[in-house]
Each structure stands twice: as C-alpha cells, then as structure tokens.
Amino acid sequence: xxxxxxxxxxxxxxxxxxxxxxxxxxxxxxxxxxxxxxxxxxxxxxxxxxxxxxxxxxxxxxxxxxxxxxxxxxxxxxxxxxxxxxxxxxxxxxxxxxxxxxxxxxxxxxxxxxxxxxxxxxxxxxxxxxxxxxxxxxxxxxxxxxxxxxxxxxxxxxxxxxxxxxxxxxxxxxxxxxxxxxxxxxxxxxxxxxxxxxxxxxxxxxxxxxxxxxxxxxxxxxxxxxxxxxxxxxxxxxxxxxxxxxxxxxxxxxxxxx
Numbered sequence: 001x002x003x004x005x006x007x008x009x010x011x012x013x014x015x016x017x018x019x020x021x022x023x024x025x026x027x028x029x030x031x032x033x034x035x036x037x038x039x040x041x042x043x044x045x046x047x048x049x050x051x052x053x054x055x056x057x058x059x060x061x062x063x064x065x066x067x068x069x070x071x072x073x074x075x076x077x078x079x080x081x082x083x084x085x086x087x088x089x090x091x092x093x094x095x096x097x098x099x100x101x102x103x104x105x106x107x108x109x110x111x112x113x114x115x116x117x118x119x120x121x122x123x124x125x126x127x128x129x130x131x132x133x134x135x136x137x138x139x140x141x142x143x144x145x146x147x148x149x150x151x152x153x154x155x156x157x158x159x160x161x162x163x164x165x166x167x168x169x170x171x172x173x174x175x176x177x178x179x180x181x182x183x184x185x186x187x188x189x190x191x192x193x194x195x196x197x198x199x200x201x202x203x204x205x206x207x208x209x210x211x212x213x214x215x216x217x218x219x220x221x222x223x224x225x226x227x228x229x230x231x232x233x234x235x236x237x238x239x240x241x242x243x244x245x246x247x248x249x250x251x252x253x254x255x256x257x258x
Contacts, residue, residue: 001044003031006084010077013040013086026251027052027189032089040076045083051254053134054189055124056080062123062167062191063087069119071112071184092180097207099174106213109172109203110220112183117166117196126170126192128155128243135246138253144246151242154235158195168194172202196221201236206244 007016016035024030027049033040045056057080066072073087099105129152136148169176170190178184200221204214218233219225 001082001084003029003042003044006044007031007033007042010084010086012077016040018042025187026255027054028083033086039089041073041087041089043085043087048251048254049083049189051138052251056083056085056189058123059189059191060085062188065119065122066116066185066188066191069115070182071116071119072188073184073186090178090180090184090186092178092184094186095174095177095179097174099177099179100207100209100213106217107220108183109177110217112177112185113169113172113196113199113203113221116169116185117199119167121166121193123167123192125165126168126194126198128194128239132243132246135243135250138250139246140253141249144249147242147246151239151246154239154242158232158235158239164195164197165193166196168192168196168199170194170198170202172199173206195236197233197236198240200233201240204233205237205240 003018007013007018010016013033013035016033019032019034019039022030022032022041026046028043028045030044031042033042045054049056056078060075060078060080063072063075067074073090075085075087077086078084100109132148132151136144168191169185169188170192171187172185176185176187178186200218203209203217209217214233214237215225215230218229222229
C-alpha cells in the first residue's frame with residue numbers, strides 16, 4: 001500500500017507530508033508525518049499483520065485509554081479494515097539496552113509497568129495456548145511442535161492466572177520504551193489482558209538480564225519478592241523464550257522465500 005496515497009486519503013491530515021520511514025517490524029511499515037507544526041506516525045499493515053491475527057479494532061480502543069493516562073501515543077485516525085493507524089508522535093528518545101543499566105532504570109521501568117497494569121482491564125485475553133498452537137501449525141515442524149508443547153506445559157504449571165489478569169503491553173522491549181517528560185510505551189499491537197509477570201519476563205528474557213537484575217526488578221515492582229515470586233518469574237521467562245522463538249519462526253514462514 002502506497003504511503004503517500006494512504007496519507008492523501010485522510011481528510012484530517014490534508015496537506016501533510018511524509019518526513020521519513022521508520023525501521024519497522026514485519027507486521028507493518030511506519031512513517032513520520034508532519035502536518036503544520038505537529039508530528040504524527042502513520043502505520044500501514046503488511047499482509048503479515050493479518051497472518052498474525054493482530055486485532056486492530058481492539059488496539060485502537062486500548063490506545064485511547066493508554067493515551068489518556070499519558071502512557072502511550074494518542075490515536076488520531078484508524079481504519080482497522082485497511083490496516084491504517086495514525087497516532088500523535090510521542091516526543092522523546094527510545095531506550096537502548098544500555099539504558100537498562102542506568103542507576104534508576106529498573107525503578108523507572110517498574111513504575112511504568114505498575115501504571116500500565118493499573119489501567120482499566122479492557123481488551124481481550126491474550127490466549128497464549130491459541131498463539132502457541134497457531135504459531136506451531138504455521139511453522140509445521142517437529143521442533144516447533146516440541147517448543148509449543150514445552151511452553152504449554154510451563155503455562156499449565158503456572159496455574160490459573162485469571163485472578164492476576166490486567167492490561168499488559170506484551171512487548172516491553174527497549175525499542176518500545178520512550179523517554180520523554182515521563183516514560184511511555186509505543187507499539188501496543190500485542191497488548192491484551194494477561195498476567196503481569198509476562199511483561200516482567202519480557203524485560204528480563206528479551207534483554208538477557210542476570211538473576212540479580214531480574215530479582216531487583218521484581219522486588220521494585222512488587223515492593224518485596226519471596227522465593228515463590230522469583231521462581232514464578234523464571235517460569236514466565238522460560239515461557240516467553242519459547243513463545244518468542246515460535247513467533248520469529250512463524251514470521252519467517254509467513255514472509256516466504258527472499
């Protein structure tokens with residue numbers, strides 16, 4: 001889908017211009033847009049978004065609540081059927097892994113996650129068993145089946161998480177953390193109701209935090225952390241690692257040969 005034509009079709013942004021393209025993920029292409037003195041982000045889905053079953057209608061509703069709380073970008077225009085979203089550009093600097101090692105980084109990130117998890121529990125459940133099975137089917141290999149079974153076993157061992165369900169971002173990587181007037185998050189396309197430990201595990205496992213850093217993050221988030229909490233976080237990290245591997249392989253399968 002041509003970005004210039006898409007932008008020209010948005011009446012509220014008549015006369016806007018594309019400044020540059022962002023480095024994006026496989027499910028969409030994003031562009032920095034200027035309209036008068038205001039900057040926006042135009043996101044256009046690729047076919048992989050539909051293959052990943054991303055729910056753009058629910059995402060738009062979540063973004064409105066998140067933006068009102070000051071924790072994410074404000075949605076300006078959405079056309080979920082055609083995979084088009086425009087949000088106000090969130091001023092600030094995206095974190096890198098180096099930022100995680102700043103003296104107050106884990107405190108600030110834990111506070112951000114507590115704020116996110118304290119928002120109204122809107123949206124749909126994350127449905128991890130469905131995602132794990134769907135990714136494994138798309139990949140179609142015995143290794144993928146093994147990973148999915150291992151992840152499902154871990155999930156079963158974690159027990160019923162319904163009592164802990166809250167709104168989770170589900171992709172809390174440094175690239176999605178924006179440091180401006182306050183910390184905020186972008187890229188809410190995987191947000192859903194789930195166990196808050198999944199967000200904590202994403203931070204730990206994706207960035208390879210060591211045991212002391214993981215325990216520190218957990219203690220700051222909870223106020224204290226007993227051995228049971230630490231063990232639970234480790235289980236979620238194991239689950240996240242398998243889910244991420246399946247997601248990457250599924251995206252590669254959806255992308256087809258180069």
